[in-house]
Amino acid sequence: MEQDDPREIVIELEGVEKSFGTQKVLEDVSLQVRAGTTTVIVGASGQGKSVILKHMLGLMLPDAGTVRVFGHDLARCSKQTLREIRQSFGVLFQNVALFDSMTIYDNVALPLRERTRHSEKEIRQTVEEKLAMMGLEGHGEKFPAQVSGGMQKRVGLARALVLNPKVVFFDEPTTGLDVSKSNEIYRLFFETQARLNYTAVIVSHDVPKIFKLSDYVALMANRRLQGCMPPEAFQLSDNPLIRGFVLETMGPIYSSETEESLLYETL
Amino acid sequence: MATAVRTLGAEALRAVETLGCFGLFLVISLWGIVKPPYKLMPVVRQIRFIGAHSLFVIMFTGLFSGMVLGLQGYYTLSKFGSVGFLGGAVSLSLLRELGPVLAALMVIGRAGSAMCAEVGIMRNSEQIDALECMAIDPVEYLIVPKLLAGILVMPLLTSIFDVIGIFGGYLIGGKLFGVSAGSYFQGMYSSVGWQDVEMGLVKSLVFGLLLVWICTAKGFYLHRERGGGFGAEGVSRTTTGAVVLASVSVLVWDYLISAIML
Structure with a gap:
């Protein structure tokens, strides 16, 4: 028990x-x-x-x-x-709560930009790795509203996991x-x-x-x-x-x- | 009777609570401006949004305000045979009152409403909760750059409004009615003192702070609005409320600052 x-x-x-x-x-x-x-x-x-x-x-x-x-x-x-x-913590919200005025790449990069002192080059490497893990290669420049619900969930998951919580x-x-x-x-x-x-x-x-x-x-x-x-x-x-x-x-x-x-x- | 007292009490508590929230929000935002880390790019982006994108509206309204002042001023002054005072009358009205107030009202309509809706939608769709869960302070991330940009940009926009307005007045007084350039600008030079410019600048600084504070706070506390502020209608209602409250506050503070500085 x-x-x-x-x-x-x-x-x-x-x-x-x-x-x-x-x-x-x-x-x-x-x-x-x-x-x-x-x-x-x-x-x-x-x-x-x-x-x-x-x-x-x-x-x-x-x-x-x-x-x-x-x-x-x-x-x-x-x-x-x-x-x-x-x-x-990492959180995947019920309605995903992606920042809709940012691209998918920026959404995933935000915790890194705000909470770490990594250079843009390092951030790009981490974000791309996480996007690839979620099968989202090549979608980084799209906005959340331009992708399907399932993809939004995957972006949410990538964002939740980006700092290895x-x-x-x-x-x-x-x-x-x-x-x-x-x-x-x-x-x-x-x-x-x-x-x-x-x-x-x-x-x-x-x-x-x-x-x-x-x-x-x-x-x-x-x-x-x-x-x-x-x-x-x-x-x-x-x-x-x-x-x-x-x-x-x-x-x-x-x-x-x-x-x-x-x-x-x-x- | 008991229900009426209870309702009154609940309303009073609600008002005090809202006032407290707004007050605390302002203090935290102002603390955010002075406290490191200082991030330049978000502020530059907001200066572009609040300032650069409002430039055309400010120039346009400035020109027409100056022109109408020239028109009305010439009509009134010509009755007393003192059209030589036109430059002074136009520039004093613009520098002390109309410039800061009209520029602030224009910025409230253009950028204030947009800021309120943006923050409100972020609150509604749990984006602000998401920021908090990522250990990113939403006030620091969303509000501080807007507030700093508002304080920096309003005096500049007001100055542009004033200058274009004064030329607008000259366009009508000088070019249409034949007041000489010398008499118009000499009238301005002899009647305008540094304290007039100072009053306009102080007003514009206060209005910049006031409009960003009210518009963003209304959006930030959307969930505390009467009826919950849910959905698209909640955001639209709150945005309208923010524009009205910010505009009224600008006019009230305009009176207060004038009374203090005169």
Whole structure:
């Protein structure tokens, strides 16, 4: 189980609560993300999955509870510490959030230009390498609006990975993409994680495909996180909410007794 | 009754909060100007956008403002038989009042609205969040170059407006109505003092700061707008609000600076 994992805790949410006006979105949410693992948060739309992600990124502060990243409480740390923490982050936003008035090349080069002292020559080398890794050679001079949704996601991924981050957040990385484009994103994720060995936090509802990539799966339902367990345990969980979610998204688990008896009856 | 009090209280809190946000935004932006690292190219790009691209509009409006001042001034002064004061009247009105105010209003319409919409769209499409997540300070990256460019460019644009306006006045007074060049420019020379030029420059500096501050802050805090400022309509509403607020503020501060410096 997650608690027994010896790997270092990178992100820890403890009793996080958040309301927007009178609407409570998160209630007593606790989660640990460990170094080098892939944690997936699943759940129906509008359950507050992205809100959890925004808390981890320090874009939102909890009403109650704590969010600790690398041991720092994000609500209490200085702006400088928050900036230092974020230097080891890479984020792929749900709507990609590319800078639409910049070319693809400039989008990927921006973190390097703003955060490092590399020369333009070194920047070009790194950017071109990342673009090639994403299969985007020759598209650097185009603007984000001139390429397809799948390519925009790949540009977003290239930008997120350009500084070799320690933690990468993916907010619905395959939403709006067809099956082959989704598979392409998963393949790139798999390849880049193997190469860069980053910790990944993925918010998704692309079940069951996402299970293959994950070390831990948590379900966001009824304002709470239900379990955070390996995908096999998740699929066999007794928790009625998890069970309901698994049945709804994957269909009933194959059981020879029920399946075959039905088969015989129709014969 | 209780609802009315609650609404009033909520509105008051909201107003104070917005004012606080805007105030803090200005302080952080001004601190960003003085604090290293200093990046030249973003400022040059903004000078080009706010300044160079506004040049034609400023010259055009300057010319016609001067011409109408020449026309009205000649008509009024000729009633008192003192057309010799035309140069002084035109240049004083332009240097002290019309130059800084009209130039600022033109820049608000042309560049201020664009800056507000640009920052607002970036806020709406999570581009500002993306900057923050990349550990790039959005105020430093987006706002500081605009603010510095606004402060540098407005006095220059105002000066151009004034000079062209004064020649516009001469075009009408001198060429159309026959006031001699000597009398027009001597009138200007004898009535305009350094304090008049100074007042115009101070005004233009303040207006430059004011217009960039208000327009970018409105865009930056788009999500705090009433109704959330969502979508294209949210951006358009906020941009209109920014242009109105910036224009009104310019006129209010015009009065205040005049009252202080007179």
